[in-house]
Amino acid sequence: MNFVCDRVAVTDAVGIVQKAVASRSTLPVLEGILIKASEGRVVLTGNDLEIGIECVIAADVSAPGKVVVNSNLFGTAVRKMTGDTITVKMLPNNAVSIKCGNSEIKLNGINAEEFPEIPKFETEFDIVLSQREFKSLIRHTIFAVGTNEAKLILTGCLLEASGNNVNMVAVDGFRLALKKVVTEESSVSGYFGDVSLVIPAKTLRELNNIIVDRDDKIIIKCSQKNVRFEFDNVVFTSRLLEGDFIEYKKIIPTEFKTKITADLKSLIEAVDRASIIITNEINKSPLIMKISGGEIRILCETGAGAVDEVVPVEMTGADIEIGFNNKYLLEALKAAEGDRVNLDFIGPINPCLITPYEGDDFKFIVLPVRLRTDVSMDV
Amino acid sequence: MNFVCDRVAVTDAVGIVQKAVASRSTLPVLEGILIKASEGRVVLTGNDLEIGIECVIAADVSAPGKVVVNSNLFGTAVRKMTGDTITVKMLPNNAVSIKCGNSEIKLNGINAEEFPEIPKFETEFDIVLSQREFKSLIRHTIFAVGTNEAKLILTGCLLEASGNNVNMVAVDGFRLALKKVVTEESSVSGYFGDVSLVIPAKTLRELNNIIVDRDDKIIIKCSQKNVRFEFDNVVFTSRLLEGDFIEYKKIIPTEFKTKITADLKSLIEAVDRASIIITNEINKSPLIMKISGGEIRILCETGAGAVDEVVPVEMTGADIEIGFNNKYLLEALKAAEGDRVNLDFIGPINPCLITPYEGDDFKFIVLPVRLRTDVSMDV
Known part of the structure; x- marks a missing residue:
């Protein structure tokens, strides 16, 4: 193996595939990236057995070949070199020489045959949307994804596509987040009808760190068990979560007894301040909302002190007093968009629905926590 | 206690005094700051028993008084409020109400009498220099300070003042850093002759985070055991390290056999790259410098690989091959200033002296590590 390539291009490529490299593993090969040089191009691959990322860069390849090197060392080496191009050459015993200007760094490598292969699969259908749209789907739902491994299917987000409509949904048992985007062209190809898949949260988080807020497309190629995201010079492969979401x-409730509209920023700031004194995560005090007379009073009392916040709102319907886990409410509000937001309530033990003031591109549901007075009524 | 003050001013003041607050302590009062309101001003105080910081802000005080509140909660509360001014009021049982716009946050406090007093002392002499000069003294020496508690005196930096000359020195047994500044006016007052004191590294690090690169003065008021730094609206008190530095x-060597001048940035980058493969901190491989024929070759070999760097230099004197701990060499070079730097050598087991190409405002000494060949000669 022997090739010359642009130093910045290879540095960026390592930064991308490194997201699929285990930072510490008992298997050194899993801390490595596969470098594979062939006619005119070099493919870098990271694979931690959950996700696999391949990134292609142009290169002047004088001898094809492949080898595995430690991802962190290789990435740091090319980043800290200072010339425009680097020369990478295979040495005996899987060692690799990286030359740039007056520097030569040799790294001990591993035989490429030991590197785990990324699963290949036939795709049944494709979903196509812009990177910007896909990023928006992730950002508005990922906070509500489940962490309970006993309900594995809920540790991923449901992606649904039908014609020009693409939805993403996350549910963790205490809250739900639904985000919709409408694509310019039909989003699904290769299948007549609606399609859905459940993508692991880790996959979405790593994708969100790679894709950018651009109109460039991301193509999602799906089989029953696996998915491949193709964008720019990257192919990102992941398993899917199997089972029924x-x-x-x-x-999602549709009938309400109290409906309010509030300034989103003021509401976030008030809930955020009320959270200051909630310092005990184990036996958490609820955040109490009293909605009445055109305002929300947000009250909280803990061992550290007490908070009393007032946010003016437009309201219709009955007065209500309802308690929330501050984190669930705050995360939903922070994922909301627009200057104003709607909050709709049924009663103190029913879920609250958060929707945009205009349009319907997201729906967040947060379950309340029972306040002491409710509990005593149950006894 | 009842006062109104500027919200940003109190937020900044908490940010400063918080550096003297224990983040976790078994004594809740040490996680607190003392708020003391008197005619026209409020003094905030943090004191972790090693350092004490007082910060004064202007306030409209309608009732004087004092109380201790949790530093983190109070700081977060005033930072997250959104109005221009806040009203702080004492409530029964040492609770404190902070009001701003539509928000009220009450924090449970502690009786001010429980707060440890910052030691008061008569000063014997003062050292005066600009904050910029003092920051420069710290930045150029702090990296070489000792961490071995068995040699307590070396865990601080020596500050020497004599007329217009102020020096700071740090020594940890493997390296030495000396930085000089020349003040515009005589730096010492209250004493005829030279003065010196040893300031704990922690004190200097915290000071470095507070003072800014400005010409405003810092007045260093010293006794035998304690020191007080006065600048802006801050009084920063610390104990001194006692004993002979x-x-x-x-x-500091004065006679050399090899003298070189190198481009500082190129040398730093080469040493930094050679350090990439030094991943084992326990049984550390040395970085080998071969100085000969108008260049330094920097070589290193470890289980991870090998590095070969070449940096052209101007040289006079004999060729030399010498080994270094990469961290010690790199930290000294990074603290150096100017485009070019001088490195002077005596032999492979003698210290190396790093000085500026022009002037003499810093001197760094780094001890070499014996290379295997030297060791075998000793056997």
Whole structure:
């Protein structure tokens, strides 16, 4: 193996594939990236057995070949060199020489045959949307994803596509987040009808760190068990979560007794301040909302002190007093967009629905926590 | 206690005094700051028993008084409020109400009498220099300070003042850093002759985070055991380290066999790259410098690989091959200033002296590590 390539291009490529490299593993090969040089191009691959990322860069290849090198060392080496191009050459015993200007760094490598292969699969259908749209789907739902491994299917986000409509949904048992985007062209190809898949949260988080807010497309190629995201010079492969996602549409309430509209920034700031004194994560005090007379009073009392916040709102319907886990409410509000936001309530033990003031491109549901007075009524 | 003050001013003041607050302590009062309101002003105080910081802000005080509140909660509360001014009021049982716009945050406090007093002392002499000069003294020496508690005196930096000359020195047994500044006016007052004191590294690090690169003065008021730094609206008190500092002037070599001048940035980058493969901190491989024929070759070999760097230099004197701990060499070079730097050598087991190409405002000494060939000669 012997090739010359642009130093910045290879540095960026390592930065991308490194997201699929285990930072510490008992298997050294999993801390490595596969470098594979062939006619005119070099493919870098990271694979931690959950996700696999391949990134292609142009290179002047004088001898094809492949080898595995430690991802962190190789990435640091090319980043800290200072010339425009680097020369990478295979040495005996899987060692690799990287030359740039007056520097030569040799790294001990591993035989490429030991590197785990990324699963190949036939795709059944494709979903196509812009990177910007896909990033927006992730950002508005990922906070609500489940962390309970006993309900594995909820540790991923449901992606649904039908014609020009693409939805992403996350549910963790205490809250739900639904985000919709409408694509310019039909989003699904290769299949007549609606499609859905459940993508692990880790996959979405890493993708969100790689893709950018641009109109460039991301093509999502799906089989029953695996998915491949193709964008720019990257192919990102992940397994899917198998099983039936929760029937989320049944959870979303449609009839309400109290409806309010509030300035989003003021509401976030008030909930954020009320959270200051919630320092005990184990036996957490609820944040109490008293909605009445055209305002929300947000109250909280803990061992550290007490907070009393007032946010003016437009309201219709009955007064209500309802308690929330501050974190769930705050994360939903922070994922909301627009200057103003709607909050709709049924009663103190029913979920609250958060929607945009205009349009319907997101729906967040947060379950309340029962306040002491409710509990005593149950006894 | 009842006062109104500027919200940003109090937020900044908490940010400063918080550096003297224990983040976790078994004594809640040490996680607190003392708020003391008197005619026209409020003094905030943090005191972790090693350092004490007082910060004064202007306030409209309608009732004087004092109380201790949790530093982190109070700081977060005033930072997250959104109005221009806040009203702080004492409530029964040492609770404190902070009001701003539509928000009220009450924090449970502690009786001010429980707060440890910052030691008061008569000063014997003052040292005066600009904050910029003092920051420069710290930045150029702090990296070489000792961490071995068995040699307590070396865990601080020596500050020497004589007329217009102020020096700071740090020595950790493997390296030495000396930085000089020349003040516009005589730096010492209250004493005829030279003065010196040893300031704990922690004190200097915290000071370095507070003072800014400005010409405003810092007044250093010293007694035998304590020191007080006065600048802007801050009084920063610390104990001093007692005992005799090492006679550092004897360590600095003056006769050399090899003298080189190198581009500082190129040398730093080469040493930095050679350090990439030094991943084992326990049984550390040395970085080998071969100086010969108008260049330094920097070589290193470890289990991870090998590095070969070439930096052209101007040289006079004999060829030399010498080994270094990469960290010690790199930290000294990074603290150096100017486009070019001088490195002077005596032999492979003698210290190397790093000085500026022009002037003499810093001197760094780094001890070499014996290379295997030297060791075998000793056997």
